[in-house]
Amino acid sequence: MPVTYQRIASTTLSTSAATITFSSIPNTYTDLRLVLTALASTSTIGGYIIYNNDANANYSWTNLRGNGSSASSSVIAPATQINLAFLSNATTSIPAFYTADIFSYAGSTFKTCLTTASADQNGSGMVERHVGLWRNTSAINRIDIYTNAVANFASGTTATLYGILRA
Amino acid sequence: MSTTYIPIQSTTLSSNQASVTFSGIPQTYTDLVLRASTRLSGSAVEGLLGIQLNGAAINISNTYFQSQYSTGTVNSGRDAAATNAVIGYSNDGGSTSNTFTIVELYIPNYAVTTANKPFSSATALENNAAQARGFYAALLAQSNNAITSLTITRITGGANFVSGSTFHLYGISNA
Secondary structure, eight states: OOOOSEEEEEEEOSSOBSEEEEOSOOSOSSEEEEEEEEOBSSSOBOEEEEETTOOSSOEEEEEEEEOSSOEEEEEEEEESSEESOSSOOBOSSSOEEEEEEETTTTSSSOEEEEEEEEEEOSSSEEEEEEEEEEOOOSOOOOEEEEEOSSSOBOTTOEEEEEEEOOO | OOBOOEEEEEEEOSSOBSOEEEOSOOSOOSEEEEEEEEBBSSSSSEEEEEEEETTTTSOEEEEEEEEETTTTEEEEEEEEEESSEEEEEEEOTTSSTTOOEEEEEEEETTTOSSSOEEEEEEEEEOOSSSOOEEEEEEEEEOOSSOOOOEEEEESSSSSSBOTTOEEEEEEEOOO
């Protein structure tokens, strides 16, 4: 039985940063899983990802979102990134939790991902599920996680990229 | 390169039981994942599932959205902080025989002592009848203490998890 679900890279920020990058991602796995627990440097923060330094309108995404009082759905197509959450809610003191499952990232078809956002803040916050698409047939070898420029990821933010291998 | 996603503890009920506790959770992993398959022993179609952390010593709040076959709607709500917090719904004894609910919890950075802990839950209940529900929640453990024990409870519905319910706790390491 092959070894699977291995850490590829991990980072814990010691100072605030606007971007977290995973580069030189090996193409030897089947799927990728990104796990991010984010704090914001000054205020509520938003986050999104791009692949292989492609900041052009080659992405699209659809979400389901609950904010504690209503549920909604949005579609953005085309987009210049894949949102981890439509409106993220990490703050300076309460982390938000995000995941992204990126399927067949090294294959020669367009790349689909499922992202989750879990950001309850004891009386506010939201929960989301997104499906995202990158219309590119290249293998993904780099992932950049950006903030929405309102604030940076704060010290203590952790991000880990795992590789999942099929049998 | 090290392997991760390691089984920590596992329980398959051989008789009905009111709750399942994983205690003495080692502090050597980065994240915890709980996967369970549950059914309750009452007469309703479904019952609410709960979670207690560190012997119900931690307040937990949530924000959720859910899809319900019975109403044909998707809605969102929020529960105030409680020590037995809602994580979703389980098949109860009034649902179609042999149907069990899928439960997944993901708790990142559970051993960290410098911040509150956000985590996620998802439960999926399909009944081949006039009740089904998908439930997705963001939860917040309002304590900086490390999580050392975890209990899955029923809040409403039958008094017990039935024999055959399974609960598996895994540790994920980023080392």
